Amino acid sequence: MALLEIRNITRRFGNLEAVKNVSLSIEAGEFFTLLGPSGCGKTTILRMVAGFDAPDEGDILLDGASLAGVPPERRPLHTVFQSYALFPHMTVAGNVAFPLEMADKSRDEIRRRVAETLALVHLEDKANSFPHELSGGQKQRVALARGLVAKPRLLLLDEPLGALDAKLRQEMQVELIALQREVGITFVFVTHAQQEALALSHRIAVMRQGRVEQLDEPDRLYTQPANRFVADFIGKINLIDVEVVAASKLLLTLKAAGLGEIAAIDPRPIQPGERGALALRPELIRIFGKREAADLKNRFEGRVKELLYVGDVTLYKIELANGFVLEALMANAAPGRAKFHEVGDPVAVGWRHDAGVLLRD
Amino acid sequence: MRKPGFAIWAASLAAYAFLYVPLAVVVLFSFNDSVLNAQWVGFTTSWYRKLMSDGDMLRAAANSIGIALLSAAIATALGTMAGLAMHRHKFRWLPFLVLTPVAMPEILLGVSLLLFFRQVLDLTLGFASILIAHITFSIGFVAIIVRARLAGMDESIFEAARDLGASPWRTFRRITLPLILPALVAGFLMSFTLSIDDFVITFFVAGVGVTTLPLQIYSMIKVAVTPEVNAISTLLMALTLTLIVIASRFAPDVLKAKA
């Protein structure tokens, strides 16, 4: 049985449907992320799970029991807020002890568990400091400790890393993963940063305008996006409009206007004449000199429009014969990479026929 | 930024002098060894001693302090609730109800309460009527101060408290109350000051039996002006000054609220 079950919940604010008939099952011990742009409904769902809002339709069940009508203070789950929400008039130790005090635990037990949890987040020496004396990263960790100390069934995290600078953010991401695996508590994480989601999660639900577009593991989301939105939202993608010419078990032939035929693979039953987009990740595209790799099936001629050298890779924008601009990523230290192309160079691009994913409209 | 020129400084100094010289004169002449206030004769503290043995004055002082303490306590409680309500629950009529007694001319409040007490409640004017009147105009002051304090806080900490297992009552006791306590203290001190200083409203609702310090000063001014008036004025000024300065340490908005 799933730990948290969200069943067909809908939430309206006046005329706006913020959450449209969403169903999710979250398993014990997993790091589950709700990912999407602002306004997609992810925070609304989090607040409904926490108890600060209630669905207009549908139900939320924890361990099989409905949470309807249960106020936030009686739900065995805690939230890490985006602004950390540390109590300014209490020390770090006081903050972390708070949930245990609310649960009427004994003084000894409180002291012990607070010390344990502070050690877990590496803040033992700050126990007697006040929140205003801490750095952003430290406040973050206090908020985490406070959320975890009472061993809730679920920890909800509302864009907790949003206020941190890039480097600190990455460090905290690594710490979060380790923390979650160590403690074993189920995390439900909300973010709009897709890289973060990919790095941290066991499973991700990509949301847009109140609906779940795709629910999958990170690598499957990346390599097998279900539609244009997910493909574009996660990482960089090239989307080439295509029409199906012929389809068999082993080979899919697509036609793109002005480019000619493209070879691809798709295990699903597809009819000729169907329209869609071929999704190609930039790192799967190879760039050759004008005369090279003539025998490659998916090979198209073009010209280098822009390039961006960023040290470890170079990002190329190649304009193809039909005007489409393809983004390609080449590692600069790749073996056999003798040639660097310049802006204006005539080149050929190519990819394996299993590199692209057909997204049907 | 361009510094203000000499003319501005001179005009400002003149304005400050305008504000302080009259009060300084009052204080100075409280030590004047002469019944008439016209000329400086010599230094004495006899007027202060006279105050101490003036039965009417002592009674008025006792009443003033008693009413001030009680009305400040009740107004702080009610005003805190009002401030919390105004901040959290945006009822559109609440600010109007709470703040209008503060903004309107005092005479209107005094008159309406006089009418209400006598005509509707048939209440003999005295301690109770003064008490109620003072509470009515103090609630708004406390509410303003409390609301200002709440506005400066991160809202999510109250949700965090509930999220971590605190019932609404426990959230109030452990989180809200400690954080608004400075505003409460400032509000109490301000209400106390307003009550002790109030003249106009008290004038209408006091009736014949009870007097307060301001009423006493008023009758002294009308009947016979002696430096005793200066003495009690100086003492009263010292008290309210001290209280306001202390209050402003607890809530910097106190001064804006008064104005």
Added chain:
Amino acid sequence: MTSSEKLTRWIVTAPPTVFLLVFFLAPALIVVAAAFREPGEFGGLAPWSGLSLEAYRFLATDVIYVEILLRSFAIALLTTLACIVIAYPLAWLIARSPKKRRDLLVLLVILPFASNFLVRIYAWIMLLGPLGLLYTPTAVIAGMVYVHLPFMVLPLYTNLEKHDPALLEAAQDLGATAWTRFWRITFPLSLPGLFSGSALVFIPVLGMFAVPELLGGTGDILIGNLIKEQFLDNRDWPLGSALSIVLTIAVLLLAGLASWGARRGLHGTEAVS
């Protein structure tokens, strides 16, 4: 919202609301009603005997009331203008001072206000008596200004603080004299502050009775004195109530005018800053 949250909402809102409904709103309504009653034989209100417009007729027909109303407005206007003149340089100084000094200067403006209202009037009795200026309209205005000056200083300095100094520098750079810079730039931008301050002075002055009574002569009574007389001396409560209603209407109109002026002026500052 859960039901426990709805309950807390009412627990917090109810006590002050009930108190104020009973002791503020109800009395206000009583005043309106009382103006329609007859005066009692020994003062107060006569027993209910139907609506009476006696009090209003009195007001409308007797010229003296109009005279007193006009005089009250005149004194309030003069007081307001005097306050503006005295407060402006002070507010300017405060607005242009560095933060620390600014707080101190503001405190110094407010502290005299901490003294008892009667004491402030008494101070002027002491000063004006020997000068022979007591019991004159000048004395009344001086007293009114003294009591209300901080109310003009504070909104004004709050407004002046927000002016962008670059505007004046630009004007100077373009050749404007000091007077022009003040009149064409600073003054218009300060209008919202002036409106607020004027409301905070004008409205209370209208209702004052202690200042005219103690500092003014018998010819100087204002609406406030009249109201006080009716309620406490003559005990003609219906008339007093009717006068109070006239004052209230005047106050409401002025308050409306002031907030209109403050808002309109704000558009000007927004456009510039």
